[in-house]
Amino acid sequence: MTEKEKMIQGLLYDPSDPELYRLQIRARRLARAYNAIDEEEAEKREAVLKELLCESENIPYLAGPIHFDYGFNTRFGKYCFANFNFICLDVAPITIGENVLMGPNVTLAAPMHPLMAEERNIRFHKDGSIYNLEYAKPIVIEDSCWLAGNVTVCGGVTIHEGAVIGAGSVVTRDIPPRCIAAGSPCRVIRPLTEADYMEKEKQLV
Numbered sequence: 001m002t003e004k005e006k007m008i009q010g011l012l013y014d015p016s017d018p019e020l021y022r023l024q025i026r027a028r029r030l031a032r033a034y035n036a037i038d039e040e041e042a043e044k045r046e047a048v049l050k051e052l053l054c055e056s057e058n059i060p061y062l063a064g065p066i067h068f069d070y071g072f073n074t075r076f077g078k079y080c081f082a083n084f085n086f087i088c089l090d091v092a093p094i095t096i097g098e099n100v101l102m103g104p105n106v107t108l109a110a111p112m113h114p115l116m117a118e119e120r121n122i123r124f125h126k127d128g129s130i131y132n133l134e135y136a137k138p139i140v141i142e143d144s145c146w147l148a149g150n151v152t153v154c155g156g157v158t159i160h161e162g163a164v165i166g167a168g169s170v171v172t173r174d175i176p177p178r179c180i181a182a183g184s185p186c187r188v189i190r191p192l193t194e195a196d197y198m199e200k201e202k203q204l205v
Contacts, residue, residue: 007091007136008073012114015091016131027052027071035065060096062086063104069111077143082106092136092155100141103149103167110136110155142177162192 003017013020030052037045049059052071060080066088068074073090077098084104088094092110112135114120122130137155141147145159148167159165159175166182166189175181178192 008093010092010135010137012119012133012135014131015134016125016129023070023072027068030071031066031068034062039064073110076100083149091134092138094139094141096141097143097145097161099144100147101145102147103151105150106147107152108139108141109152110139112136112155164192 001011002019003013003015004019004023006013007015007020030048034045034048034052037048039045045064046059049062052068053059053074053076055072056075058076058078058080060076060082062082063084063086065084066082066086069089069091071090073092074088074094074096076096077100079098080096080100080102082102083106086102087105087107087109089107089109089111094108094110114133114135119133122132124130139153139155140158141153142159142161142163144162145165146163147153147159147165148169150168151165151171152169153159153165153171157171157174159171160177162178163175164180165171165175165186166180168184169182169186170184171181171186173185175186176188180189180192181187182189
């Protein structure tokens with residue numbers, strides 16, 4: 001099994017693996033290219049994102065700057081938006097549904113490190129080069145969620161449909177659908193109700 005396969009399957013893997021290093025360099029080069037393109041040049045920006053997010057059928061609107069570990073491990077639904085400084089550490093698969101909004105400085109962080117120091121500490125290859133072992137857990141953000149500014153979503157979390165995550169939250173556990181959640185760690189504050197509609201004739205489905 002390759003280190004890439006171990007990474008995607010959530011097993012301990014060596015992130016210094018040459019194949020993974022090449023893929024990271026590719027993602028960072030494309031992110032830098034995207035960040036250097038003016039917003040007025042929409043077609044150029046989209047072309048770079050299509051290359052970076054090569055496994056995603058849909059291309060989001062990302063205000064930039066953006067930062068990705070790999071890009072190929074992230075999939076977007078239709079009509080997604082992320083404001084300035086979107087960070088996506090997609091060491092495990094990250095799945096983002098349709099109509100997802102993300103404020104500035106949102107971080108999706110799939111990487112995990114062993115709790116026990118003996119497993120986490122630096123090791124040595126036969127040639128003397130150093131490495132450590134890490135693993136990752138997938139992240140799922142379902143349709144119609146809104147993540148406000150400075151939200152961090154940790155590996156292994158699913159944010160269910162229609163949830164709103166308050167600014168500055170650190171999401172360490174699953175969030176149920178159609179609720180407001182906030183805090184560090186993020187906790188449910190209350191469900192969304194018909195009283196939350198600004199257009200009073202609307203009704204929750």
